[in-house]
Every structure is written in structure tokens, then in C-alpha cells.
Amino acid sequence: MTKLEPRLIEILQGHFGERFSLAQAVREQHGRDESAYPMTPPDAVVFAESTLDVQFLVQQCHAFKVPVIAFGAGSSLEGHVLAFEGGISLDLTRMNQILTVNEDDLMATVQAGVTRNQLNNEIRHTGLFFPIDPGADATLGGMSATRASGTNAVRYGTMRENVVNLTVVTAQGEIIKTAQRARKSSAGYDLTRIFVGSEGTLGIITEVTVKLYPQPEAIAAAVCSFARVEDAVNTVIQTIQMGVPIARAEMLDGLTIRAINKHSKTSLREQPMLFLEFHGSPQSVKEQSETVQALAKDFGGEDFEWANQTEDRNRLWMARHHAYFACLQLRPGCRAVTTDVCVPLSSLSQCIRDTLEDFSQSSLQAPVFGHVGDGNFHCLILVDPSSPTEMQEAERLNHRLVERAISVEGTCTGEHGIGRHKMELLRDELGEPALELMRSLKRAWDPLGILNPGKVLI
């Protein structure tokens, strides 16, 4: 049964009508994400259609001291949107309008529920595109809230670099805009960057202005096989160190390739591989790809193969973006304990090698792949979530990996965020005094603790 006060239910029903739901199916749908946590539904769900809707809801939740959890595509990986302390799930997916496309400024302003694919489809005719691509078709609000990135970050940056400003509803129910639309600014504290990555704990993002980029004149993609993971990784590291502006540089280990072959009906050699992409003028793409092909050869790369046609390229990146789901199918019915450490490039090769060695001694399967140009890689530790032994083993591997990353000045998460799952690891990474600064910011901006409680900070 719901723990919400009858008076609050009445107020929300009055304002939202059928867009306020206590139905079990709806609540359960909002009590799941892509993590291995058991379903943890909220007490109710509200479907917002405007910033004013969000403001109304937050003001009520503030008055009644009820948790409010922003919910987008539900594709988060660390338990970000689960209602561990009950409260109301605020579904923003109906806020799916593209508000303005400023072609001359290379910017678009969208409502928080717009997904990255929707944005790219709707702006295709302008010759511009939005590059940030986590695997899932996440919403731009959610991507802002977790500081998402993806395969293109090595060239175009992450949400940190690509959000121009945000409209946010604060815990007190004020509507603010974090910045103007200038490409740079030194005007006061960087409110935009404070909300980017705050995972719904400091305010509710309702609108996002992002940078767009001219579609490259030429694009070339390629794959290349390697005998050892470290050879693939070192090819990319040298590429970056030489200043080649590579657009995508993904490493996938043999197990991941096996999963992809099965899921996407490809016939790639089941060895460590690089998926690469180059953007620029035809001449510059040719130069870049020649340089990288030569580097790959130095590291024993084989079967360097071009995907020149748009369809071939799309198939390649579709396969990459489905790697997460493909890997889940290696073991029917399993869930994944995911990790995504990010380390300085100089330590990447050794860190991946040690991790694979560690996994090889475990009873669990764990495909490894990632955005190696950024030093970021993911491990999907495949578990039966109902087996305490397996969950314990997965956490042991995860902790060892994060410890390894932190010991070389890396981070416990390159792009997935802290959510519920990595709160202790965040403290391990930055230490108690830094965490205390974060806590005091949280207390200052959300003194009642109503915004996505039980996440990010312990």
C-alpha cells in the first residue's frame, strides 16, 4: 500500500488527473532500471508535460516531505532511479518537444524527455548532429543528470562539455536557468556543471540546451583484430598521443565479439578488436586512417577492414551499441553487475590486463569493452541476481577493479554515474573531506532531502 498522505494524493490527482498513477503495473515499471537490483517501485508515478508540472509536483513533495525521483528512459545502470525510500517517480518522457534549433549557433534546446535518437532524427535536415551516444537511447535529461558520454566522447567530449545550459526546478520549487547561450562564460559559479552529473539529487532538469556539430564531410569506419587486448589498446593510446582527432575508438574483447556475433548475426573474428571511426574532410579522413592503420600494423593488427558504405557503418555501430544486450544473452536470464572505470591512458593497458587476469580466475563470465581512447572500459559481470554467492563474487570483482583503477589515479565510473551502487566507492575515490563538501552542497540546496534520496552520497 502507498505511504503517501491522502491529502497529497488528492492534490496530485486534482492537478494531474490520469497523469497521476498508483497502479501497481505503472509503479513496477518505474521501479526497474538496467542494474541487477531487485525491483524497487515508488509509491506513485506522475507524468509531467511541462516545467510548470514539475514545479507543481516538487512544491507539493517539498510541502509533504516526500521523495521525488526523476525518471527518463530507465536505462541507468547503477540503480539511479529506484525508489529505495519510496516517494514519487516523476516520469519526464512526455516532455519530448524539441523547443528550438539554433542552426547558426550550432545549438538546440529540448525538453528533458527528448532522446538522443529523436533529436538526431529531427535535426538531420539541418546538416547538424548531436554526438553523445551512450548505448541506450537515453533521454537528454537523464544523460545530463549522469554526465553521460559514449563512443564519440574521445572527439566531441561528454555531456559535461556539451551542455550549454539547463532549466532546473530546485528542491524549493523555483525554476532557474543555469546559464545563457554563449559558448563560454565566466559569470559566477558554474551552475550548469553542478547539475550535470548530479543524478537528480540537486534539482530536476526540465530543459537542456546542447551543442550541435556540422555532420562531417567524410566519415570512414574500420575494424581490426588483435592477438592481445593490450595491442588493441596500445594502438589507440598512440593514436591519441599523436594528436590524431579520431572520432571513435572502441575496444571489444573476444568474449564480447562472440556475444555480438550471436546477437547481431555478424561473423567477426572472435578476438580482441578495435572499432574505429574517422571524421573530417575526405583528405583528412584519409590521412587519419592511414596513420592509424600503420599504427595497428605495428601492434600486430590483422584483417583491417573498412566499412565504407553508410549501411555497413550503421550496422557496425548498431552492433557496438547493442553490445550490452548481446552480452546479457551470453547467459539467458542473467543480469549484469556493470562497472566502468576510467584511468589515465598510461595505465590503461596494464589495468585491463590485470582485470582480465582477475576475471579468468573467477567462476563468472565478464565481457570487457569500452571507450579506450578516453581510458574508459566496461566490464559486464554476468550474474544470477537470485544467487547470493554470485552477487558476492561479482561485488568482489567489482571492488578489486575499482581499487585497481583508483590506485592509478583513475575513477570508479567514467560515464555510468554513482547511483546507489557506487556510493562507497565514491568515498574511496575522493576521500571523506571531498565527500563532505558534496554533502554540504546537497544539504544547502535540498535541506529536506527530497530529491532522489539514498543516491550518490553516503
Added chain:
Amino acid sequence: MTKLEPRLIEILQGHFGERFSLAQAVREQHGRDESAYPMTPPDAVVFAESTLDVQFLVQQCHAFKVPVIAFGAGSSLEGHVLAFEGGISLDLTRMNQILTVNEDDLMATVQAGVTRNQLNNEIRHTGLFFPIDPGADATLGGMSATRASGTNAVRYGTMRENVVNLTVVTAQGEIIKTAQRARKSSAGYDLTRIFVGSEGTLGIITEVTVKLYPQPEAIAAAVCSFARVEDAVNTVIQTIQMGVPIARAEMLDGLTIRAINKHSKTSLREQPMLFLEFHGSPQSVKEQSETVQALAKDFGGEDFEWANQTEDRNRLWMARHHAYFACLQLRPGCRAVTTDVCVPLSSLSQCIRDTLEDFSQSSLQAPVFGHVGDGNFHCLILVDPSSPTEMQEAERLNHRLVERAISVEGTCTGEHGIGRHKMELLRDELGEPALELMRSLKRAWDPLGILNPGKVLI
């Protein structure tokens, strides 16, 4: 006479010895910056040599409730380092050690007092460079604190994008590190970006890790004259919109060129000009420069001239970097009321045109130049600071300019910061609720208000 308590003086003399100074000359030296404010000296000056020195000082200032003002090169333009409420100026220029250069990671960690030129001189042999270049040879601590940028930002970003992590002493005297050294991270609130641009009001930056870049294989620079400022500006805007990765794109108006000719003994045509630079492979530089040369021609650009030799190029950029001082010499004994709005590219041309029109009706001279690829431009309104009429007229022009910028979703400062001078304009730009969020962050992290009081927030 100093207002510091004798007991505090005794403690600081005990710890710092001769590095604690009450001497008038030293205090006066720390009571000046490049703004038009009258000298406003602190009660004392401390020269720190380590993070532990800074910690000790801040702990004492916290205990005695005395303001502490971080001081670097003293090149700020908006009164950032002036002691309007007395207290202690914390001179960080002796913290000038380059601590680590991680060539393979394209990063360096330096103490806050290292200047950008020092860093570039000391890493030259590695083949890497640090691109951010405000005109002055500022310290990296100061540049972080004001979210500085400069001519290269159009290609390489600002301090916001290029600071990897910071070591900071908090108002309570805790030493924290804001992040690890990974190129990206989703681990908790973005402490790094909160301190970048906080102007010494949230903590004292003592160490900075920045990104480095491979020195480009080829560099080409060029100048080009235009009949009208808007033609120069539009050339750059189209360059950006076409996705040409131009490295520098500076516009200087005729008056600025006149000042430069006089100061740097050049003989440039005294008309609006572009100073351009291209980085990349020889082939890519050739392509980029041909594209831009063609665009310039479309907009009536004349005398397109290449600076192919390193010395010619250095002379060109030296002249650009000295533009500020050159302009001051247009009127001996004057000071400048500087402004540096930044607007969306689509509004830049009109905004500059309206500003020049406004200035043409004023009694004051005001050269205009800037980083037009970012939408950022500076106006140096030349004043006799002892004339209230002139100061009033300068402020009138400044306010009208900022109002104009804000009306097209621009910002009151692209790279100089708020300091003392733009506190009201910050409120005009972002509104009271956003400002209140900033204030509540300030109160949470510096409840006694000892860190650079009277700056950024009203």
C-alpha cells in the same frame, strides 16, 4: 594601521617569518590589479610556498574571522584581488613548481603559482603544449579561478574544459583533491568545475592538473583586412559553422590596429582585421586555410597575408597579446574599464555593430577586439579614473553593452570573471533565484565568509 589582532600577527610571524609582511609597499603591490579601481591594499601579505602553508594560513584566518584573498599575477581585470574588506593577501607566486608532467597521459600537474609561459617553456622538449592563453602571463591558479580562456579557446576550450583536477584548501582549512586524473568521470558532483571560476570565494586552489596537447605538426597564421567589422566577424562565423577546426580567430577593430602599430612598431592597415591560425597536418592546414581564405574573399577581405615563419607568427601573436597594453597607450595615464561580453554566434555581428555605433556617440575612446570564434569580444573603455564624469560615462556604456548581450542570451563576461565590477550584472543575467543558489553554496562552504569577501555575489 593594520586591523589584524596582535595575537594573529604573532602566530603568522611565527610560522611564516619574513614571508609575512605588513610593509606598506608590499601591501600596496597587492592592492592593485588591471582594473580601474583605486588601490585597495590588504592589511598584510603572506607568501605561501606549499599547500600546507596555505592550510595553516586559512585555518588561522578561519579562527580569527579574517578575510583571505588569493593573489597570483595580479592581472585580473574586474577587481578580483582587491581587499575591499581588508584581510590578508595570500601571494601564491612562490608556489611555482611543475610537479609532474605525464607525457603519456597528456597532462601536467603544477603548483598554483606557475604561469602559462613558464609551463610551456618547461615542457617544450616533450612535444606537448598548454593552449590556454589570456593576454597576460597569468598563473594557472588564477586562470582556473577565473575560468580563463584566450585566443586558442575556439579550438581547445577554456579552463573549464582543460582542468583535470585541483588541490584546494577549503574555508575550514581541509585539503581536498577535486577529482582523479581520468579524462572523464561521472563520480559525484563536479567539484573541479565548481572551483573553476569561483574566483577564490569557495576555496584556495593550490595545485592544478591540466590537459596538454601534441604540438601541431604544421601551423599557419594569416592576417586579413576588411572594410567593415561585420565582414570580418561573418567570415569567422561561417568558418565555425562549416566545422573548420580553426585554432585562433581574432577580430581587431581599426582603433586597436592603430594602437598595435604604435606599440609594436607594425605597419598593419588600420582597418578591421582578422588574425587567424590553423593547426594540423600540413595537408589539413592547407585545406583549412584555403577554405577560410575563400570565405574571407567572399566577405571582401583584402591583403590576405601569411605569416609562415615562426618568428613572424610569434610577432603577430605577441602584438595580439599586447593589444590590451597597446590600447592603454592610446591615451597616456588612462585606465581601462574593460568589458568582455560573449553572445551566441548568430547575434555577434549585430551586437558588435550596435556597440560600435553606441561608442561612436560617446566622448570616450573604446577599442574593440576579441575571440570572435567563441562569440566573445572585449571593449576597453579608456578613462581618466579620477574623473567621475568619465567613470560614469564608461559605466553607462558598459551597462548598455551588457544589457545588449543579455538580451540576445549572451553573458556579461566570457572570460574575465565577475570580480567586484560585475556583481549586479551577474544578477541581471541569471536572475535572483539562480543567484540565491550560488549564495547558498557560498554560505555552505564558507559560512564565515572569509574567502575573498565582497566578490562575485551580492
